[in-house]
Amino acid sequence: MSRESQITAVKPRSPLGGALAGFCGRIEAILVGDDKSGLPPDELERRLIELGFVEGARVEILHEGAFGRDPIAVRVDHATVALRRREAMAILVT
């Protein structure tokens, strides 16, 4: 019980990869876990940053693919980036 409340207290943030189309929010952190992405965690983090996924940036999920709602098209500030949900799990948003 106390553990559960701790989790919600520490992170009301959730991964962008789990959000649905229409989601609007702000990036809290880029945190690459062991998500079986094809890239080493550090490389994935750098690529996400190079595409503008930086803490504080506004994000909005504009579109989803037809199969498994994947990939997603995300507005990051004023640009639109397509990526798969698996990689978007590393983007924590509120």
Next chain:
Amino acid sequence: MTITADPAWHFALVGTPNSGKTALFNALTGKRQKVANYPGVTVERKSGALKTPSGRVITLIDLPGTYSLRARSPDEEITRDVVLGRLKSETAPDLIVCVADSTNLRLALRLVLELKRVGRPLLLVLNMFDIAAKRGVKIDIARLAAELGVPVVTSVAVRRGGTEELLRRLDELAPGCANATVASTWQAPDSAELRAAQRQADAIIRSTIHMPAPDTLTAKLDAVLLHPVAGLAILFLILFVMFQAVFSWAQPAMNLIADGFATLGAFTHSTLPAGLLQSFIENGVISGVGSVVQFLPQILILFLFILLLEDLGYMARAAFLMDRIMGGAGLHGRAFIPLLSSFACAIPGIMSTRVIDNKRDRLTTILVAPLMTCSARIPVYTLIIGAFIPDRLIWGWASLQGLVMFGLYTAGIVSALGVSFIAKFVFWRDDPSPPFMLEMPDYKLPRPKSVLIGLFTRAKAFLTRAGTTIFGMMVVVWFLASFPRPPVGAAGPAINYSLAAMIGRAIHPLLAPLGFNWQISVALIPGMAAREVAVAALGTVYSISGGAEAAQQIGHVLAGQWSMATALAFLAWYIFAPQCASTLAVIKRETGSWKWMAVTFGYMMALAYIAAFATYHIAVALGAG
């Protein structure tokens, strides 16, 4: 190269993907462009000359687009090495011209901050400034230049006079460039440095740029074009229209070219005395080259579609829509563009797989690219379909011939997906698939000038090929089909005594189970040089055996000599058409290994044989033998 002896200035164009860099390069250099390769690698080197208002001649190099100098693909390595002056064959640029899309500066400004560390003189070009102004983007240019510590100039690559200001600034900056380079402090940034740089760029944007709401037109279009159902339907509709267009719009122009060559052939026939020379010019040269050149209109229409979709910004959307479908088959969404280019020709397609930075994805794409129906198969398909498939409408609007064509293309795509799916299990069972991340640019109206320059380049390449490789092969085929001469008083067509007949008959037993006659066996040999040569070879083989009239109507002759089953088996063989030597050569070069070349050749040969065999026997069983 004489670059070292050249006193002119060398400037390099760098920029993020979709910054309009190539349009700017085209606007600045026009047709004074040279396309070559960097030595040792297969990255295209595009350079061109431009003259500033004061008469200074500047060599401009267009570098592959990148978000960072942290190279992740062979293309980006070239950009990094040229910018850093590490490439021995290349003069280090006197000035780095960083091109940015004025409507989308966030990532570009981070790149500028990174480029500053290189220590070379730097100029930031705010490209597409007209679109930004129209959309209400307000940029305090003087302040932006001050905060970045880099001179800034605006440009509109696509409008006349839109680059005047840029040219003037290049003139101003050129004299100071020579001695302005300081030691480079660049090193590959880690994630903390990238974050810090992006934050700095964001702070500069906040203080110097007013960004209005995002492009509403793009948002409205995307609501439809990226819709899970409607978007896919529209994508397939576009592809369907594309193939109908290739098949029917090109017809009048093709007839015109065919008539032209026929007239030329008839003129030669009546002017030159009968004999070997007449036969060589008429049957070897004119009918051979003519039967290939007449496909120029189809190739141009196909490239017109590809270039328009690319300039429109639709290609990234197509990759988005196709990612999951292709991902299921083990392909990367980004493979869509190389595979789409492979519809024109597998060679540029395979070369453009360089945009895929992951080796595994790249190899899979290379492996299946030759299965995309390249334009060299169009002559073969058109010929056989025209001769054997009735020209009528079904459902009142769709041409049956067009539908068969569409079916052949679909068969190629389906087999490509199948092969890559199998490759995933054979070669890369334990590897997790790498990410798909792609910026989607705002929609933009294609620029006629850019599209025309693109079309011009393709037409030139095709005609050069027709004039050299194909012409050479035609001479060989004519020779094989004409010598040795038949003995005096021999019965039957002369070609039956020729070398070609001997070779054809030698490999015929292997191909007979597919319903192929020896003429087809002969035509497949020169088809190795280029797939479309098979048509010209058939023309030569049949025109020499059937007289001048036959040369003008290869299709008519084939319809009389082949059974429907043979024709369909031939089409099935050409879905795979494993015998294109230049494709195999480019696979060897791009993968740097004989293994992948052998794998490609082997699996395509096997599939072609099985498909043709099955088609022939099913057709015979159904009574088309």
